[in-house]
Amino acid sequence: MNHIEKMHHYIKLTSAEHSTADPYHITVGDLTALREISRTDLYGALCLAFEYGRAKGERRAAREREVRV
Numbered sequence: 001m002n003h004i005e006k007m008h009h010y011i012k013l014t015s016a017e018h019s020t021a022d023p024y025h026i027t028v029g030d031l032t033a034l035r036e037i038s039r040t041d042l043y044g045a046l047c048l049a050f051e052y053g054r055a056k057g058e059r060r061a062a063r064e065r066e067v068r069v
Helices: 003-013 028-038 042-068
Strands: none
Touching (some): 028 042
16 A cells, blocks of 8 residues: 555545535635645645644534534
8 A cells, every 4th residue: 555545544544535515624715725825835835735624623623522512
């Protein structure tokens, strides 16, 4: 299994696959903005995408904790 396959496997194991109905997933607007940044700063765009995804994940987790209470 190569590294990309491992990444896809990890995503499936954590049930983090993309869904257009989930407001915490990346949007086309997000991707478009990241594409623009990547033209001058590829690594900065990748880091921003990761940090943004993590922030969205943490908000989703917080929201799920609120709903359970």
